Amino acid sequence: MTIWIFATAATALIVSFLLTLAIKRAAGGLGLIDVPNGRSSHAVPTPTGGGLAIVLSATAAMGLLAAVGIIPARLFLALGPGGAAVAAIGFVDDRRSLSARFRLLVHFIAAAWAVACVGPVDLSRLGVNTPGLEWLSYAISTVGIVWFLNMFNFMDGIDAIAASEAVFLCAGASFLAVYSAGVSYIAASAAVIGATSAGFLVWNWPPAKTFMGDVGSGYLGFVFAVLGVASGVHSGSALCSCLILAGVFVVDSTFTLLRRFLRGTPVIEPHRTHAFQLLAQKMGHRKVTLWVGLINLAWLVPCALASVLWPRDAMWITVAAYCPLILGAFAIGAGRSETAPVTQEPSAVVIQFSSPPAFKRRTSVLVQGYHVRGNRQYSPPDVSDRSVNDVG
DSSP states (O other): OOHHHHHHHHHHHHHHHHHHHHHHHHHHHHOOOOOOTTTOSSOOEEEEETTHHHHHHHHHHHHHHHHHHHHHHHHHHHHHHHHHHHHHHHHHHHOOOOHHHHHHHHHHHHHHHHHHHHOOOOOOGGGGOOTTTHHHHHHHHHHHHHHHHHHHHOOSSSSSSHHHHHHHHHHHHHHHTOOOSTOHHHHHHHHHHHHHHHHHHHHSSSOEEEEEEEHHHHHHHHHHHHHHHHHHHHOOHHHHHHHHTTHHHHHHHHHHHHHHHHHTTTTTTOOSSSSSHHHHHHHHHHHHHHHHHIIIIIHHHHOOOOHHHHHGGGHHHHHHHHHHHHHHHHHHHHTTSSSSOOOOOOSSSOOOOOOHHHHHHHHHHHHHHHHTTTTTTOOOSSSSOOOOOOOO
8 A cells, every 4th residue: 555655656757757847837828827906016917827737637647536435425526526626716716816705615525525534523532522513513513614724825825835835735744654553544644745836846946937927826725624524523623733733824814804804904905914925025035935834844844733733732733723823924024014004915925906907908018028938937045936915
């Protein structure tokens, strides 16, 4: 079984690497070019939609593992069709704007389908007894998947942060599964997803040669959420360990959104007040991504391991793991008021806004220029490669 998993993961990594290159070269013809606008920090039109390589290679790899009996059929049914629906809506949104309501509708349908396949989180394992309210577990699990999906999308705002986080989450989940009875198939699924993310990460490392796009960030957020719910079906401590591993993303996105909401600021307005965005403006993309990785390894991994080793205290360990992250987000100023308004142009993450005619004309000219230049675009080291005014 172990040999099958390693061989499949290694193959998936190579396939993802090659597919990302192919999609990057075909991006112009597919209409997958991220053209700089008033909210962008990259200097030239850059290919996007590279996350499609993750979707295709991960789905094929998990299908193979399901065929040989390593991954349960119900888990593949949750991740396969559900992930494909989320990726498809993200792919279309990468090419042209879709309404937020339509995307959320698809997200909720995919989440409900996944929960029906793997089951809801067992709240009793978290110390919450809900006799006669079993529907509450389904509702919380479905909403949780949709939230995590969009949260991961919010955080895909600078080079390599989402792809490197995906690799970390998968490696951490696979490692902790060794200590969690009954969830070895979670480790197998995470291994192939992490491998495909690593194949894409080579092209996304600062300065990024291609961007993930909603097709990739939405898909990764969905599959991680489903794996977390599947873990929570068996063990409350396993669910807590998953939440701890994702602590940086969970705290930054949630703290920022909540602070803006409490201040009365419309949460759907574009902004650049996530903690990672504020830091990226001062430190650059590469340093922020590396610092996030250091926090993950030095703080969150030990806390997640502790939650597995001492399952009765998993909830309290999760709270303890989050406290320094919340203090850090507050100290950095996540969600603070912006001194200058941000131009409402199409968001790179979740909710799209209508573009003024002048911007559309400028976009057309720049895209034509990209086709003329071909693949000779570059990003100067002192210019970051992503828009930092994402919604969320």
